[in-house]
Amino acid sequence: MRRKEIPPCTRECAASGRALEDGERIVAVLLPHETSAHEWTRKDFAADSFEKAPEGAVAWWSTQVPETPATAAATSDTLMELLLDTTATAEARWDAAERLVRKRRVILERPDAKDAKGVWLAKICESGEHVSLPNPPVTSSFGQSGKGKPGGLLGGISHISLLFFVVFSGFGCASLNPLLKPTKDVKNPQPINDELPSAAQMVEYLNDNARRINAIQCNSVAIDCKQGNQNAPGLDGMVVLQKPNLFRLKAKVLGQNAVDLGSNQEEFWYWISKADPPYVFHCSHAAMAAGQVRMPFPFQPEMILAALGIAEYDPNKNYEVKANGQLAELRERVTSPQGKTVSRVTIFQRAPAQAGKPQVLGHILYDEAGKVICSVQVQDIQVVRQTGAVLPQKVVFQWPDQQVEMVMRFGEFVNTEITPDRSAALFSRRDLGSLPGFDLARWAPDEPAPGARGQNP
Numbered sequence: 001m002r003r004k005e006i007p008p009c010t011r012e013c014a015a016s017g018r019a020l021e022d023g024e025r026i027v028a029v030l031l032p033h034e035t036s037a038h039e040w041t042r043k044d045f046a047a048d049s050f051e052k053a054p055e056g057a058v059a060w061w062s063t064q065v066p067e068t069p070a071t072a073a074a075t076s077d078t079l080m081e082l083l084l085d086t087t088a089t090a091e092a093r094w095d096a097a098e099r100l101v102r103k104r105r106v107i108l109e110r111p112d113a114k115d116a117k118g119v120w121l122a123k124i125c126e127s128g129e130h131v132s133l134p135n136p137p138v139t140s141s142f143g144q145s146g147k148g149k150p151g152g153l154l155g156g157i158s159h160i161s162l163l164f165f166v167v168f169s170g171f172g173c174a175s176l177n178p179l180l181k182p183t184k185d186v187k188n189p190q191p192i193n194d195e196l197p198s199a200a201q202m203v204e205y206l207n208d209n210a211r212r213i214n215a216i217q218c219n220s221v222a223i224d225c226k227q228g229n230q231n232a233p234g235l236d237g238m239v240v241l242q243k244p245n246l247f248r249l250k251a252k253v254l255g256q257n258a259v260d261l262g263s264n265q266e267e268f269w270y271w272i273s274k275a276d277p278p279y280v281f282h283c284s285h286a287a288m289a290a291g292q293v294r295m296p297f298p299f300q301p302e303m304i305l306a307a308l309g310i311a312e313y314d315p316n317k318n319y320e321v322k323a324n325g326q327l328a329e330l331r332e333r334v335t336s337p338q339g340k341t342v343s344r345v346t347i348f349q350r351a352p353a354q355a356g357k358p359q360v361l362g363h364i365l366y367d368e369a370g371k372v373i374c375s376v377q378v379q380d381i382q383v384v385r386q387t388g389a390v391l392p393q394k395v396v397f398q399w400p401d402q403q404v405e406m407v408m409r410f411g412e413f414v415n416t417e418i419t420p421d422r423s424a425a426l427f428s429r430r431d432l433g434s435l436p437g438f439d440l441a442r443w444a445p446d447e448p449a450p451g452a453r454g455q456n457p
Contacts, residue, residue, distance in 0.1 A: 006030065006233075006254075007042040009065055014043035015050070020065045023229065029053055029060040030254075059254045061234035062224055076105055083122060083131060090134050097122050097133060108133075199319035202330045202348060205359070210312045212389035215242040215418045220411030223251060228403045235259060239410075241310065242418050245285070246427040264427040271432055279438040279445070280429055287441035289335070306346070306363050307376045307395050326350055327361065342367055356381065358390070374399050386415045 009028070011020050020026060025047040031054060033039040043054065044065075053060045082088055082096040083106070100106035100122075107123040120133040223235040235258055237251030247263040260271040260280075269282035287293050305311035313332075320331040330346040343366040353359040362377040380393035391413045397406040418426070425431075437446035 005040075007040055010042060010044045011065060012044065013046045013049055015045050018046065020044060020046060022065050024065045026050075026063060026065055027060055028063055029057050031057050061236075061254075062222065063234055064226065064231045066229070066231065076100065080105065080124075093133060196321060196323050197328055197348065197350070199321050199330060200315065202321070202328070202346070203313045203315050203319070205348075206309075206346070207312050207315070209390055210243075210310050212384070212387040213243065213310045213391075213415075215240070215416050216310070216384070216391070216413045217241075217416040218410050218413045221249070221251070222409040224407045226405050240416070240418075240426060241305075241308070242423065242427070243310065244312075245305070246423065247304065248426055260429075260432065262427060262429060269429045269432075271429075271435065278435055280432045280435050281438045281440055282429065283440040290339070293440050306344075307378065307392065307397070309360065309378075309389070309391050323350075340368060342373065343370075358392075372400050382410070382413065384413055384415065 009020070009026075012018070013020055013026075014029075027045045027047060027050040029043045029045065031041045031043065033041050040058075047062070079096040079100050083093055083100060085093070097106055097108060105125055107125060108120060122131045122133055123129070124131065217238070217240045219238045221237045221239050223237065225232045225235075233253045235251035235253055237249060237259065239247075239249040241247050245263055245265065247261075247268075249259070249261045250257070251259040256273070258273045260269075262269055263285075265285075267282050267284045268288075269280055271278065271280045283293055317332060320329075322329040322331060324347075326349070328348040328350045330348065332344050333341055334344050336342045345364045345366065347361040347363065349357075349359055349361055358378045358381045360378060362375060364375045365373040367373050375398045377396045377398075378392050378394075379396060381390050382393045383390055391410070392408075393410055395408045395410075397408070398404070438444070439446060
């Protein structure tokens with residue numbers, strides 16, 4: 001059966017006829033083609049012009065207008081020239097090759113295990129020509145794999161897709177929101193409030209909110225991701241959480257299963273449909289806490305719980321409180337999955353927040369050198385009707401080094417009762433049992449389980 005391809009962006013608002021600009025927020029809609037059963041008709045709407053999907057629409061998603069084709073082509077052509085330049089360094093050629101893979105212009109083929117030289121081949125999609133590459137340098141994601149292990153997958157595409165799931169590469173810089181940067185207003189350096197809240201007050205505020213929640217569910221989660229100027233298709237999904245660390249998120253693209261991320265008392269896991277092979281990556285919480293994990297992405301699962309406002313903080317821990325203009329920072333030292341000491345900062349608005357606005361503005365994770373690993377900004381909030389708990393409505397995650405940004409929009413959160421039987425089934429990767437597993441702590445594939453059965457999520 002011939003596969004229907006998604007047409008490119010039309011660059012014109014279907015509602016007004018206005019030309020859409022690069023980077024503009026839009027809603028893309030797919031409709032049946034009038035004359036061909038093998039094609040879609042695509043319509044693009046400016047975000048402020050979209051009210052509801054047209055009659056007969058089969059799918060629609062939020063995205064951005066990509067860079068102009070001429071710019072993208074010029075960038076790809078420059079990378080192709082670098083790939084073909086045998087006088088260039090291995091690092092430069094491999095960087096070009098990996099970027100071209102993500103632009104769907106090159107396919108990298110692994111060396112034959114019997115080939116002592118280990119020469120890799122880059123197949124150029126347009127011509128079918130093969131270009132020889134030397135062994136990947138250690139700076140390449142493919143050079144970090146070891147024997148037979150999916151370093152290219154983990155260090156390349158999936159280090160972006162771990163949270164959540166960008167599969168395109170691009171250029172540019174994902175800047176942090178000014179709200180989460182040090183204040184540089186020399187004209188008005190004084191905070192709104194003279195008194196700085198204590199660490200005990202901040203921790204009690206966070207814990208009071210977290211205690212109002214035991215188990216919550218949201219059946220409408222919209223996820224938009226981008227790296228540089230490249231946008232991934234929007235994902236739609238659901239999320240269920242039960243304290244202390246039970247978590248499950250499933251998402252689809254155009255109705256097809258795309259992502260499964262979960263955590264239970266023993267481990268956390270994630271599965272990405274675009275991965276090849278489609279490993280279910282997993283790791284025990286014990287290994288994570290011991291700093292024994294070679295994570296392909298600077299990620300800590302508790303950042304999700306903190307962003308959602310349901311993480312409890314240890315009142316007996318040593319915290320540092322720092323004034324930052326109109327903001328107050330609650331700082332603590334934590335251990336990364338790699339065993340390194342990093343700083344996690346929770347950002348508060350010092351003045352009482354206005355109705356509908358967050359008191360906790362976000363979270364930042366710094367490395368040992370004080371460089372931002374990840375930032376989380378809470379932009380909009382909602383209040384759970386049953387308990388009064390404050391939960392996010394819109395959250396923005398950013399990883400500056402990877403130039404990755406993820407925006408999560410949540411529909412209504414509701415309290416939910418989860419029976420022991422449902423909990424055992426929901427917060428488990430047993431339904432992924434038909435897929436191969438990969439243990440991040442051992443950095444090796446699982447041994448095949450005889451007679452294992454299961455279905456894709």
